Amino acid sequence: MRANCWMGRSHVEVQDVPDPRILNSRDAIVRITSTAICGSDLHLYNGFIPTMEKGDVLGHEFMGEVVETGPDVTGLRVGDRVVVPFPIACGACDACEHGLFSVCENSNPNAGMAEKMMGYSPAGIFGYSHMLGGFPGGQAEYARVPFADVGPIRIDDGLPDEQVLFLSDIFPTGWMGAEMCDITPGDVIAVWGAGPVGQFAIASAFLMGAERVIAIDRFPYRLRKAESSGAEVLDYERTDVREALRDMTAGRGPDACIDAVGVEAHHPAPLMYGYDRAKQAARVETDRPFALREAIMACRNGGVVAVVGVYGGFVDKFPMGSLMNRSITLRGAQCHVHRYLRPLLDRIRAGDIDPAFVISHRMRLEDAPCGYEMFRQKEDDCLKVVLTP
Amino acid sequence: MNEARHRKDDRPPRAPGWTSLGLGAAQLAAPGAVRRLAGVDDSAWARLLVPLAGVRELCHAALRYSRWAVRGPAGGTVEWVAEIVEDRPGEVVAWRSSRGAGVTGGGEVRFADAPGRRGTEVRVRLRYEPPYRAAGATVARLLGEHPEQRVRDDPRRFEQVMETGEVVRSEGAPEGAHAMRLLRRRPARPVATGGAP
Numbered sequence: 222m223r224a225n226c227w228m229g230r231s232h233v234e235v236q237d238v239p240d241p242r243i244l245n246s247r248d249a250i251v252r253i254t255s256t257a258i259c260g261s262d263l264h265l266y267n268g269f270i271p272t273m274e275k276g277d278v279l280g281h282e283f284m285g286e287v288v289e290t291g292p293d294v295t296g297l298r299v300g301d302r303v304v305v306p307f308p309i310a311c312g313a314c315d316a317c318e319h320g321l322f323s324v325c326e327n328s329n330p331n332a333g334m335a336e337k338m339m340g341y342s343p344a345g346i347f348g349y350s351h352m353l354g355g356f357p358g359g360q361a362e363y364a365r366v367p368f369a370d371v372g373p374i375r376i377d378d379g380l381p382d383e384q385v386l387f388l389s390d391i392f393p394t395g396w397m398g399a400e401m402c403d404i405t406p407g408d409v410i411a412v413w414g415a416g417p418v419g420q421f422a423i424a425s426a427f428l429m430g431a432e433r434v435i436a437i438d439r440f441p442y443r444l445r446k447a448e449s450s451g452a453e454v455l456d457y458e459r460t461d462v463r464e465a466l467r468d469m470t471a472g473r474g475p476d477a478c479i480d481a482v483g484v485e486a487h488h489p490a491p492l493m494y495g496y497d498r499a500k501q502a503a504r505v506e507t508d509r510p511f512a513l514r515e516a517i518m519a520c521r522n523g524g525v526v527a528v529v530g531v532y533g534g535f536v537d538k539f540p541m542g543s544l545m546n547r548s549i550t551l552r553g554a555q556c557h558v559h560r561y562l563r564p565l566l567d568r569i570r571a572g573d574i575d576p577a578f579v580i581s582h583r584m585r586l587e588d589a590p591c592g593y594e595m596f597r598q599k600e601d602d603c604l605k606v607v608l609t610p
Numbered sequence: 611m612n613e614a615r616h617r618k619d620d621r622p623p624r625a626p627g628w629t630s631l632g633l634g635a636a637q638l639a640a641p642g643a644v645r646r647l648a649g650v651d652d653s654a655w656a657r658l659l660v661p662l663a664g665v666r667e668l669c670h671a672a673l674r675y676s677r678w679a680v681r682g683p684a685g686g687t688v689e690w691v692a693e694i695v696e697d698r699p700g701e702v703v704a705w706r707s708s709r710g711a712g713v714t715g716g717g718e719v720r721f722a723d724a725p726g727r728r729g730t731e732v733r734v735r736l737r738y739e740p741p742y743r744a745a746g747a748t749v750a751r752l753l754g755e756h757p758e759q760r761v762r763d764d765p766r767r768f769e770q771v772m773e774t775g776e777v778v779r780s781e782g783a784p785e786g787a788h789a790m791r792l793l794r795r796r797p798a799r800p801v802a803t804g805g806a807p
């Protein structure tokens with residue numbers, strides 16, 4: 222089959238690889254009909270996530286048709302149309318029983334590697350490094366889906382791929398970011414990053430009853446998209462974000478802040494950017510936490526900072542004093558996608574939201590390398606690329 | 611355990627190490643704890659345990675003595691006889707190698723209810739001391755450069771089998787949790803049909 226493979230930093234290639242086959246009895250093989258490129262893939266593309274190997278198949282946002290099932294798969298049959306959540310979860314361990322699917326205890330065969338970096342291991346993830354399992358991803362014609370009786374959600378009605386594909390990751394991720402903010406009526410929520418994840422966080426915050434949502438980014442087309450969802454916007458290259466947020470909230474600060482930027486944050490001041498970029502290059506620091514630092518400093522006393530942007534390792538100059546003295550709650554997670562599949566599918570069906578609003582480009586799988594480059598450079602107003610095998 | 615599965619198999623097991631003996635014995639020592647962990651009272655679970663721990667270890671553990679032949683990655687074999695020295699169902703199994711064995715050592719597996727009835731805690735402790743140079747080298751190779759990781763792999767696989775029914779595999783780590791993968795990786799792409807995983 223054809224699959225988009227990681228071939229080193231800034232290099233992906235669509236190659237011929239063997240078709241996947243069943244390795245565990247609860248596996249299913251899915252013929253992929255739609256798949257997408259995620260901001261998380263850019264972290265791999267740019268070489269910020271350790272333990273990638275040349276030839277790894279990328280992609281963790283995909284859906285398709287079940288073409289084969291292992292002998293112990295229940296509740297799923299050949300021919301079913303499914304969306305697959307990006308974390309792999311067994312459904313039976315203590316974490317899964319508590320709804321913490323992205324930290325499933327059983328789904329990462331390389332848990333030992335992750336323990337070295339993080340203390341304990343999170344769940345395995347499709348196409349996301351060996352430390353997170355060594356599972357091939359879904360930017361391909363077919364994928365093997367472990368625990369097929371736990372993760373995939375069946376889409377029985379005629380909802381088009383584009384409306385349900387993002388249940389695999391970014392819609393639940395944005396939703397979870399907003400949920401972490403414990404929104405009550407009247408709340409003001411600030412969202413760093415107006416990428417696809419930020420866009421869903423903004424939309425979700427409004428659905429949860431936020432009074433105002435403020436989006437922070439530097440790309441006008443992304444800020445315009447946020448505005449069309451009802452957000453107020455700040456261009457961090459033109460405005461002092463903390464000053465502006467203070468003014469907009471009459472000196473109090475937003476009630477909660479969402480970091481939808483992650484490890485590769487950009488900073489308008491070359492000196493600041495250079496400081497962390499150099500440390501990253503020297504491997505003293507792995508992550509550039511500009512958005513995170515700013516979100517903590519900007520948050521109101523007693524507020525919540527929700528981190529859904531992905532971090533890989535360690536950060537520097539973390540404003541611990543601000544966090545501790547001002548009673549701020551810091552939360553983060555890879556999305557526990559499984560939790561949200563059913564309720565968010567219901568939202569889509571009810572017409573509360575049409576997730577296709579983030580799609581800017583549709584391409585063939587063969588054009589994945591071009592898609593990665595456009596998305597990284599934010600060329601041609603690129604917001605979200607959907608690939609069709 | 612079912613008698614039918616006590617068939618003799620003299621091929622050396624593929625490097626299960628001391629841990630597997632312990633975990634194999636676990637089912638015999640603490641059927642209650644294991645069953646609670648598994649959530650069922652069915653011999654099907656015992657069947658699932660067999661591939662994990664190896665038939666020989668299980669039945670030999672039951673017979674108090676077991677003969678061990680472990681093949682290292684380089685092909686060398688170390689043999690010894692282990693003796694069960696403590697066996698309190700639901701609590702502990704401990705063993706040590708019999709006098710005169712090529713490898714001296716021993717270990718124990720302890721079971722305890724986790725606080726708040728949150729499952730069963732399994733603790734594995736291992737001790738080995740290779741007396742001869744050759745055997746020593748093989749045992750060292752067997753444990754590899756990450757002996758602790760090696761010892762952690764087995765309980766991890768054990769939990770997977772108990773909770774999900776089998777050892778979880780990925781294309782990048784087709785044999786499941788295995789310290790070896792810390793050293794030698796294969797790309798996360800499908801394994802060719804017919805090819806050895």
Ligand SMILES: NC(=O)c1ccc[n+]([C@@H]2O[C@H](COP(=O)([O-])OP(=O)(O)OC[C@H]3O[C@@H](n4cnc5c(N)ncnc54)[C@H](O)[C@@H]3O)[C@@H](O)[C@H]2O)c1
Nearest residue numbers: 260261394414416417418482483486487529530531555556
């Ligand atoms: N937690 C999860 O489960 C999960 C799931 C999916 C994606 N993610 C992560 O979410 C993040 C965003 O993903 P995406 O697909 O939207 O990516 P993206 O690259 O399209 O969006 C990131 C946005 O952040 C903006 N940005 C950069 N520096 C900034 C700064 N200092 N202040 C404000 N904005 C800044 C960029 O201009 C860009 O628009 C990534 O880190 C991704 O890995 C997490």
Ligand SMILES: [Zn+2]
Nearest residue numbers: 259260261390
């Ligand atoms: Zn993603």
Ligand SMILES: [Zn+2]
Nearest residue numbers: 311314317325
């Ligand atoms: Zn689990």
